Amino acid sequence: MPGRTAPPTENEPxxxxxxxxxxxxxLGHLAVERGLAxxxxxxxxxxxxRYTGALAARGRAAIGEVAEDDVRxxxxGLRxxxxxxxxxxxxxxxxxxxxxxxxHRFALREGLAAADPAREVRPPAPPRRLPKAIPPADVERLLACAQAAAESGGPADAARGLRDRALLELxxxxxxxxxxxxxxxxxxxxxxxxxxxxxxxxGKTRIVPVGDYARRAAEAYLVRARPGLARAGRGGPALFLNARGGRLSRQGAWMVLRAAAERAGLSDVSPHTLRHSFATHLLDGGADVRVVQELLGHASVTTTQVYTLVTVQVLREVYATSHPRARSRRVR
Structure with a gap:
């Protein structure tokens, strides 16, 4: 019956x-056929x-009853x-x-609705935020600090230091x-x-090169640290292990980076900062944007092109401070 409702879950109307x-x-289509994470x-x-709760409050009982005004x-309401x-x-x-x-596109395609009421509703355009990268010198300091514990602590600290250096290098x-x-x-x-x-x-797989620094750090970790960490638990095939021998979590990796950033005296550094720095430094070094796209795993080059804006901004700043006729001098 159209008026029948599904049992609400916690905090759900x-x-x-x-x-x-x-x-x-x-959602089943997205999980099975599209393979979304x-x-x-x-x-x-x-x-x-939240959307279906808002529709229910407006008296809509089926996806085919939704009008464009409901979507707008x-x-x-979101804003x-x-x-x-x-x-x-x-x-x-x-x-x-x-x-x-x-x-709504799915509902139209599957015959659950006769029209797509959301077709003309455009999402608000978010302000463009340039990705934040840190200079290569700061990256080097951060990576050096990742292994600080390996040089001053006991065996357990040394193992974690080797792991942390390998993780951040990678x-x-x-x-x-x-x-x-x-x-x-x-x-x-x-x-x-x-x-x-x-x-x-x-679920898309890509092959990326691993440079000499990351290779050496990974080899040192695999030979001198991972075997000891693996004995503490059942890490299975995982590359990076935590102190209990299980797979290192995202939160654990975040803490590794935060600790290294604090030791290096850097603020506002996130895992994505290293990803942004990777892309920006490649483009600064002359890499083609499509190569960087493949390395980052972006589906569209448009996503990668935001990094070119960072590079252009740097070029503009260097030009403004270096070229003798970049700025006019005021005549008094």
């Missing part, structure tokens, strides 16, 4: 069963839960907030609208995301040939 079924079918699916699920009202939700930034609201637009040397780095297995790293097999978003 009553949602008509047909709406809930459409969302479940769409668990974190992405979780975000879509959260956004669509939802977008306005304005309400008693239960703070206002969302343009970027967060855009992500939610992308999920909504995907749901993050910067390959441009891997932190989730990709901690997801590496020992067999994904070929030190003889100098490459790593990285599993990226959507």
């Amino acid at each position: 009553d949602v008509p069963a047909e709406l809930a079924a459409a969302v479940r079918a769409y 668990a974190n992405t699916l979780s975000s879509y699920r959260r956004d669509l839960r 009202a939802f977008l306005a 304005e907030g309400d008693a239960d939700h703070p206002p969302l930034s343009a970027g967060s609201a855009a992500r939610a609208v992308v999920a909504v637009r995907g749901l 993050l910067y040397g390959s441009g891997a995301r932190i989730s990709e780095a901690v997801g590496l297995d020992v067999d994904d790293l070929d030190l003889d040939e100098g490459f790593a097999r990285i599993r990226g978003k959507g």
Whole structure:
């Protein structure tokens, strides 16, 4: 029956069963046929839960009853907030609208609706934020500090120091995301040939070179540190292990970076800072943007081109401070 509702979950309003079924079918499609990552699916699920709750409040019981005004009202509600939700930034609201637009395209394709009411609703354009990179000298200081514990502590500290140096060298040397780095297995790293097999978003695999510094750091970790860490538990094939012998988590890797940044005297450094620095330094060195795209695992070169803006900005600053006729002198 159209008026029947699905049982609400925690903090979720009553949602008509047909709406809930459409969302479940769409999320299943994303998981099975599109291979979206668990974190992405979780975000879509959260956004669509809020959307169907808003539709239910407007009296919509099925996906085919939704009109364009309903979608626009939802977008306005995201930006304005309400008693239960703070206002969302343009970027967060855009992500939610992308999920909504995907749901309605799916419903139209699967015959669950006769039209797509979200087709003309455009997500708000988030302000363009240039990726933050740190200078090569700061990267070198950060990487050196990652192994500081290995030079002053006991055997356990030494093992963790070797692991930390290998992890951060690999993050910067390959441009891997932190989730990709901690997801590496020992067999994904070929030190003889100098490459790593990285599993990226959507289950896509790419091969990236591993430079000499990262190779030496990884070899030192594998020979002198990982065997001892592995004895503490069941790390299985995982490359990077925690103190208990299990696979190092994203949070654990984040703490490794934060500790090294503090020792290096650097602030506001995240795992993505190393990824941004990897791309920016390659482009500064003359690498082609499409090569950088492949190394980063971007599906579109448009995503990678934001790094070229950083490079142009640096060139402009150098020109302004170096060329004798870059700026006019005021005549008094």
